[in-house]
Amino acid sequence: MNTPIALVTGGSRGIGRAIVVRLLEDGYQVVNFSRTPPEETLPGETFRSVDLGDAAATQAAARELAAQHPVLNLVNNAGMIQVANIEDVTQEELARTMALNIAAPLLLMQALLPGMRRAGYGRVVNIGSRAALGKGGRSVYGASKAGLAGMTRTWALELAGDGITVNTVAPGPVATELFNQSNPPGAPKTQALEASIPVGRVGRPEEVAHTVAMFLDPRAGFMTGQVLYVCGGMSVGLAG
Template sequence: MSARECVLVTGASRGIGRAIAERLTADGMHVINFDKAAPENIAEHETFVQVDVSDEKILRTALTDVTSKFKITRLVNNAGIVRPATIEKTTIADFQAVMNVNVAAAIICVQALLPAMKSAHFGRIVNIASRAALGKEERIAYATSKAGLLGLTRTLALELAADGITVNAIGPGPIATELFQSANPPGAPATQRILDSVPLGRIGQPEEVAHIAASLLDQRAGFTTGQVVYVCGGMTVGLSQ
């Protein structure tokens, strides 16, 4: 077992999840990374576990294994998928697939880690939501799932406060991840329209989301719970004209 404090981060092999994992290991934590694929480079203080979080049986088995080896009192529910579609083209199968990864997996992870958190009378849970929870075209399933995470965050914050466990959410706006850049090539008109809509005039970086996550996971962040921090360059205040 690592002597470092342990944090479970789902989907920590790429994008925002990777930036969070790297920040937390740099801050002195041991990261347990649940992802379908390994990162390009596994950090010295990282345990990678190949897990398909959409499969409840596989996820619960993996959680049972890691909780028997590590005392985990911090959790980042970051794993997520997108199935872009308008309401006319959204299928229930796609909706359920998105909800399984974006919401159900988060609930299962919380359930598995609660005993250790309650025993320690300390816990930090951060759910990675999205600015899309406030509404975004062609994101029926995704926006609904991320809005569900916000409701989960607030409800858990109330239920777990007496146990010294804080629960918060982060709502990233457009962030320069591999997924975003593959769908929005630099220099493309559609990409420029997104840039023009951000008051700060640029795309956010994964490390900027990781900084907020690290702050909310800190032991000193004990009086902040049930909150949503939007890392969106000002888009939730008002779109740039």
Template structure:
């Protein structure tokens, strides 16, 4: 039996790289896609493409489609700029729309022919707890709320084709970028930890484990769902 082929965007570091390692360990043939290749060894094949550019995204996806029939897609790539409403800029808005929404649409469309031909596919979109609201994340949270909308609508559209679409929405996760902004032991890091019910920051491997479930054969009856991997931060939040 051939290995399932799993395409992961934004796989050069952080959650994406952790997910690539996790899926490779589970026997998947992993393909990474992002603007730059990982600095450390990558457990699979890698294609570079600038997801903020529609034409280059299309080129990279066409290159992948020539060689692979993708079984699983994780739309992990994301861009965040922290700006309050008064400072929010149109360039930042347009970049986040491009990476967090438009690229997600392109990647999902690109894998559909192979998935429909096999009548089996898994799409996992990476959202964020920020979709529920967080200061300075108006644009970012808005794009991640749109990811939830994509997930639910596409789940309905693709269910009869054997394709599931789900969303994993992380809270604070200990990536390189997180630690750059919140050094261990710093006042801001300790203040954030104090708000998390489980009393710690999450690990990229924990997000990877949630994604792995949605990609498993055992999750075939689960679609259109949002799983918050947030240490309990979303408990009690009102979701309309």
């Protein structure tokens, strides 16, 4: 059996890096589309520098990859966030966020879809966010992630007959490098955040990666069009 190939965007750090590591452990060959390389390119990983906010560059890189290999597993992880209150949101921020968080996943899906259809098989996982349910300062980010969830459902319906599943994994607070810079462990603000999470702690990147791996599993063919929150229970009640 051929080694499965997975394309992971934004796989050089944070949650994306944990996803790359997990998929390599699970026996995938992983192609990492990111602007910057990881600290170390791991065995089985291929890194390609791609500005996913540039539609032409994204489309060209995806088409080239699809011409080289049948890529039947796609994880749309790359994304950006700028926190701003309503009155401070700019059109530039809106355009940049939508280009990366919405347009890039669509372009990648379009490029890989013919190969998936030929194979009669595909697994697509989009990385959303609990912020899609509403969070202060996230007008643009929340809208982009809500839009991604909407695309997930539409793609799932359109592609179910082709053997292609499409799901969203939506993390809550996760202890990435960037998160820890803004929320130092042990700081009062961090402790208050942890107290607001039903399980009493922030998540770990590898916990999100585990959920992604579940949706990518060939045995997960009866789960499609779903948004699964990996949030320690924050999406259940009224935690802020």
